Amino acid sequence: MTRRTMEAIGRLRERFGDELSTADAVRAHHANGVTAHRTTAPDAVLFANTTEDVVDAVRICHEYRCPVVPFGTGTSTEGQISAEQGGLTIDLSGMNRILRVSGEDLDCTVQAGVTRKALNAWLRDTGLFFPVDPGADASIGGMASTRASGTNAVRYGTMREVVMSLSVVLADGQVIETGTRARKSSAGYDLTRLFVGAEGTLGVITEVTLRLAPIPQRIAAAVCAFPTVRAAVASVVAALQNGMPLARAELLDALQVKACNRYSKLDLAVSPTLFLEFHGTDRAVDEQVSLMTELTREFEGGEFRWATATEERTRLWQARHDIWWAALALRPGSQGVPTDICVPISQLPDVIARAQQDVAELGLVAPLCGHIGDGNFHLCVLVDPADRNEQARIAELSARLVSHAHAVGGTCTGEHGIGTGKMGYLANERGAGMMTLAALKRALDPRNIMNPGKILCLDTYQSYE
Amino acid sequence: MTRRTMEAIGRLRERFGDELSTADAVRAHHANGVTAHRTTAPDAVLFANTTEDVVDAVRICHEYRCPVVPFGTGTSTEGQISAEQGGLTIDLSGMNRILRVSGEDLDCTVQAGVTRKALNAWLRDTGLFFPVDPGADASIGGMASTRASGTNAVRYGTMREVVMSLSVVLADGQVIETGTRARKSSAGYDLTRLFVGAEGTLGVITEVTLRLAPIPQRIAAAVCAFPTVRAAVASVVAALQNGMPLARAELLDALQVKACNRYSKLDLAVSPTLFLEFHGTDRAVDEQVSLMTELTREFEGGEFRWATATEERTRLWQARHDIWWAALALRPGSQGVPTDICVPISQLPDVIARAQQDVAELGLVAPLCGHIGDGNFHLCVLVDPADRNEQARIAELSARLVSHAHAVGGTCTGEHGIGTGKMGYLANERGAGMMTLAALKRALDPRNIMNPGKILCLDTYQSYE
Numbered sequence A, B: 001m002t003r004r005t006m007e008a009i010g011r012l013r014e015r016f017g018d019e020l021s022t023a024d025a026v027r028a029h030h031a032n033g034v035t036a037h038r039t040t041a042p043d044a045v046l047f048a049n050t051t052e053d054v055v056d057a058v059r060i061c062h063e064y065r066c067p068v069v070p071f072g073t074g075t076s077t078e079g080q081i082s083a084e085q086g087g088l089t090i091d092l093s094g095m096n097r098i099l100r101v102s103g104e105d106l107d108c109t110v111q112a113g114v115t116r117k118a119l120n121a122w123l124r125d126t127g128l129f130f131p132v133d134p135g136a137d138a139s140i141g142g143m144a145s146t147r148a149s150g151t152n153a154v155r156y157g158t159m160r161e162v163v164m165s166l167s168v169v170l171a172d173g174q175v176i177e178t179g180t181r182a183r184k185s186s187a188g189y190d191l192t193r194l195f196v197g198a199e200g201t202l203g204v205i206t207e208v209t210l211r212l213a214p215i216p217q218r219i220a221a222a223v224c225a226f227p228t229v230r231a232a233v234a235s236v237v238a239a240l241q242n243g244m245p246l247a248r249a250e251l252l253d254a255l256q257v258k259a260c261n262r263y264s265k266l267d268l269a270v271s272p273t274l275f276l277e278f279h280g281t282d283r284a285v286d287e288q289v290s291l292m293t294e295l296t297r298e299f300e301g302g303e304f305r306w307a308t309a310t311e312e313r314t315r316l317w318q319a320r321h322d323i324w325w326a327a328l329a330l331r332p333g334s335q336g337v338p339t340d341i342c343v344p345i346s347q348l349p350d351v352i353a354r355a356q357q358d359v360a361e362l363g364l365v366a367p368l369c370g371h372i373g374d375g376n377f378h379l380c381v382l383v384d385p386a387d388r389n390e391q392a393r394i395a396e397l398s399a400r401l402v403s404h405a406h407a408v409g410g411t412c413t414g415e416h417g418i419g420t421g422k423m424g425y426l427a428n429e430r431g432a433g434m435m436t437l438a439a440l441k442r443a444l445d446p447r448n449i450m451n452p453g454k455i456l457c458l459d460t461y462q463s464y465e
Helices: A003-019 A025-030 A051-064 A117-125 A140-145 A191-195 A230-239 A256-262 A282-298 A310-321 A323-328 A345-361 A388-407 A424-430 A431-446 A458-464 B001-020 B023-027 B049-062 B114-128 B138-145 B191-197 B229-241 B252-262 B282-298 B312-322 B323-329 B343-363 B388-407 B423-430 B433-444 B458-463
Strands: A044-047 A069-072 A088-091 A099-101 A107-111 A163-169 A176-177 A203-212 A218-225 A248-252 A272-282 A303-308 A337-338 A368-371 A377-381 B044-047 B069-070 B086-089 B096-101 B107-111 B162-171 B175-177 B203-212 B218-225 B248-252 B273-280 B306-308 B335-338 B368-371 B376-383
Touching: A003 A051, A003 A088, A025 A044, A044 A272, A051 A069, A051 A088, A051 A163, A051 A203, A069 A140, A069 A248, A069 B273, A107 A117, A140 A203, A163 A191, A176 B175, A176 B376, A176 B433, A191 B191, A191 B433, A218 A282, A218 A310, A218 B218, A230 A282, A230 A345, A248 A256, A248 B323, A256 A323, A256 A368, A256 B458, A272 A310, A282 B086, A282 B282, A303 A310, A310 A323, A310 A424, A323 A377, A345 A368, A345 A377, A345 A388, A345 B086, A345 B162, A345 B335, A377 A388, A377 A458, A377 B388, A424 A431, A431 A458, A431 B175, A431 B191, A431 B433, B001 B049, B001 B086, B001 B306, B023 B044, B049 B069, B049 B086, B049 B162, B049 B203, B069 B138, B069 B203, B107 B114, B107 B368, B114 B138, B138 B203, B175 B388, B218 B312, B229 B248, B229 B282, B229 B343, B248 B252, B252 B323, B252 B368, B273 B282, B273 B312, B282 B423, B312 B323, B323 B376, B343 B368, B343 B376, B343 B388, B388 B423, B423 B433, B433 B458
Parallel strands: A044 A088, A069 A088, B044 B086, B069 B086
Antiparallel strands: A099 A107, A107 A203, A163 A176, A163 A203, A218 A272, A218 A303, A248 A272, A248 A368, A337 A377, A368 A377, B096 B107, B107 B203, B162 B175, B162 B203, B218 B273, B218 B306, B248 B273, B248 B368, B335 B376, B368 B376
């Protein structure tokens, strides 16, 4: 711990008393997310309850140049919560109040620590729901910070689209509101979108205003097997070209299906498979289903297995959400390393074929699932934590995947973010634009205290001026 | 002209020859947009043909600290094209090539000078269209720069949603690509959204990658009269709450209907009126229409007047697009001053009622039209250019409107931008956030040469450091 951080913690202790913890278990817990990356514990953890708590904490940290790491639920995958330079982690899970819901305007304002499941539970009787679903029960502030999306972004958008405004505590403790409750605005630079996806490196998000969606009259879910990944993707491309408002279009490769069968006690054909969901009025869903049935047949898809009753649907999507655990169960004792490239959808079959070839060449085990409608897919690469050689091969796989993505105009991360894990890939992707990123970071956080060592290593870009 | 600008123009002349003009008529033309604001002509105009032209011009201007004003078609309304401090206007209308269209990916890349009508004409046979429609045949680069939207943003989004990536020439002449062709990405700060809406104050946009939409199987348009504005808005709110994917929902007040009847030879009932458009498959459109008929009846709407044939629909929407001219024709010789507030849709009836009361109190004539689904409406305030007193009353009206919008969580501009016209309103809206805007501007354009004097007056915010 640096002397300045020690002094900052002394001041924080005076201000916050027991809401500040330096206990080893608490510190370790806050570095212990779901990531496979090496993480570092903070020197202290503050359990914040109000925006004012965050303001006071950031002001003290700013004065002493003590690093500040925002923490929601610890479900980020790229090391975003690691306290790379020690300092203070601000745990926002206590800021879990839903501040306002407007049924007429289809929007709400929540504190950053509200989780997506808590929000949806609260909304249940309003006829509205919050549509962004990354699987994990992440906090809304965390989801905004990593620009999260998930299974139904193809229909409802990502956090980039649904966040209307943010309350942000800046590096010097100033609080700003980035937008308004208007559904659109041309009023100056888009501060909302600047902080969405900034992973806490430009400020701490304390409140979020969100667009909500009306709960559809009917939801129908189906599973459809295909002879090849290419055929499965082609049927989704055709649906999108037809303007079909697919709510979810998830691809599982044969290995992932096998894993799900075993883990979730399903009996699906072991073949590339689409999990589809249709939202709308009765008539609209009927029509979508009939068109999709036609399209899948055209591309050699099998019969639809339907799950219209809520319980069946829940079981199916629970299996989809559990694929991570299903994958890990393929090799007990293994950890999972998720990849996350996103490419133009026309390129997806080739990129997936090359990825599977890479996996085979490198002697790895890596079931695949994908948010096909967005061109985004994940491999869950299984790794023996003790096997250095395997870890090296996974690093090689990851690099190859990103290079395939960049070669076809794609991105190194569709929804997980950069964290500590993908800084090199981001530099390749953005090229000269990294200087612009560095200029923004330096402008808003000149002391480099906000989640330092994530997204970009500021020292690398000092040559800008 | 400053000495430095004179030197810059000398250097530009050497590099560009006849593509650079200092002719009075050319300079005056480039300051002569559709705005009612006072504008200033640049000292020279460059007709750019390539990104390299823009790079070379900006490099020279950067060296001599000569202002740079990007120009597309001159259709911005808030003085965005005025060369407030003289300098060089870069006319991008020659950069009008469509570089790439992908039917499978539903996207394209165009040079910034391509207009939306030219793009749609080119796309006609592809089954795709570019959905953002601000009325004027603006350039894609200009539309990105003002974060434009228009009549069907309620369904298809604004430029914020449809721009995937930009090529931008920065203040020092460096070229960056802000994103990729992936439909979503969590790769670092959202540079694309930072330049969308920046009105050329952070760089010159030279290429734009856009999402396209499939042309719907059927388009149906209808007109429906209501006894009150409140009833018309209520029926649209109900439709949105039902999850109906309305393609267009435009409100005209009684005065605007009267103006349209006269100008476009229509015979609509002189009453608050919705222009509606439904997109989808035959069955989907049928269903939307039947539900919307129910909803409008519930709120005392009259019979739908249909325009399903293309010519009828074109005539109707031509009338909608011509409302500006229809409004001006109410008082020959007048100019129009457009207002542009956007509020949460539940607040729209009250805000419109107050606006109409303000118009009456101030003795003005101002027909109203609105993009109801977004909560955005315009008054076209008629002004006699010679009447100073009337101009003062219009300024008062504008201030009142913005203050009503801010009081209910809205914005001073839904789609026209800030330019020179709304800098004070933006400062009120953003509050402490103006310091963040200034920090961004200073970080990316430390010499303040990119469209200076728009969005924010940098001198005002020097106290930030």
